[in-house]
Amino acid sequence: MTCTDEAGTSPVEPPANPDRGGAPGRVRSGEKVRPEQVRVHNRELLLRTLYREGPHSRADLARRTGLTRVSVSDVVGELLADDLVVEVGTRTGTRPGKPAIMLEFNERARQTIAVDLSHSTLYRGAVLDLAGTVVARQDVEIDGSTGTEALTKVVGLVAALRDKVTAPLLGIGIGTPGIVDVTGVVLSAPNLGWQDLGLQSTLVQRFSCPVVVSNDANATVLAERSYGRSAADTLLIRVGVGVGAGLLLDGTPVLGSRFAAGEIGHVVVDVASDRKCVCGKLGCLETWLSTRRIQDDLSYAHTDAERSRVLAVAGEALGAVLAPIVAALNVSEIVLSGPHRVLEGPLAAAVMETIRQRALTEVHGDIVLRLSELGDDIVLRGAAAMVTSRQLGLT
Incomplete structure (x- = not known):
């Protein structure tokens, strides 16, 4: 099934625009209105x-x-x-x-295809309606795939999902770890083995359909804003195969001048650490907090106390990275997205305690930290929301 752009153009990739996706016909500041x-x-x-x-x-x-x-x-x-x-x-x-x-x-007039590449064992995909409700699912095992092999699996997953679409297809949304520019080029995704990969253009060429590709944390914070209960100033931490942050200030996503805002997973927490990261450095936040590393560390914990300590250490590492961000931006809310069994309890408590120890309590003491309530589908719903925002202007 192919799809057409909702502004009335042929089924090709819409031009990029950092504001709200750059779909054709949108008014920009200082431009003569047609x-x-x-x-x-x-x-x-x-x-x-x-x-x-x-x-x-x-x-x-x-x-x-x-x-x-x-x-x-x-x-x-x-x-x-x-x-x-x-x-x-x-x-x-x-x-x-x-x-x-x-x-x-x-809500049933169109459907979107959404893909979540943030998990450690599966690439997850779904077909969703315009309300963000999942109407069909399809997953594919990663099996250690990286580089070209990973791309082949993503293309195959989208093809399988396209066969499950039962209404006109609005577009395809992809949430991926790594740094992604506004044209959908994955500039760097070490966990996937991707460098300067034109994922959006590849999928547009293959499926003749509008495609939006974004960092998974940015997709997640959009889902929280669209379907959850996030504040206008929110810092969302996405814990999966990597660790990333999505940031909203006054309800507007912050991407950064080189699209790397929120790439906190490769901030070095301990310069003396021997924990090697996929990026090549030692002691990055991801070496404590990614789901793979936490699972490895927990496998050596034999008592509840040891397990709690593993999670608390990961929370302390995250809190150490977040404290200067909280101090610089004075955000009102931090949302954690990922496996609740890992994030809640000792880990979340350690995050807050570390922030309080390292930031000015009088100014930042009322900050709220909570777990996202959108569950495992949060990246999928965020990816779908990116498509509906670009194609229909829905936010």
């Missing part, structure tokens, strides 16, 4: 309103968005034709006059 841009803006505005707030009549939408009734009627006609909006009967109540026809965002 009729096509106005149309796209109005479509997205109405879709977002229905997506976030539930059913509205045409008159409600005009009042809520500030658009004219004529503009609302024209755009709603397009959205009904595209099946992105459906009529769901008339408003109940005692208002005089003809009852208003209510409009609702159609």
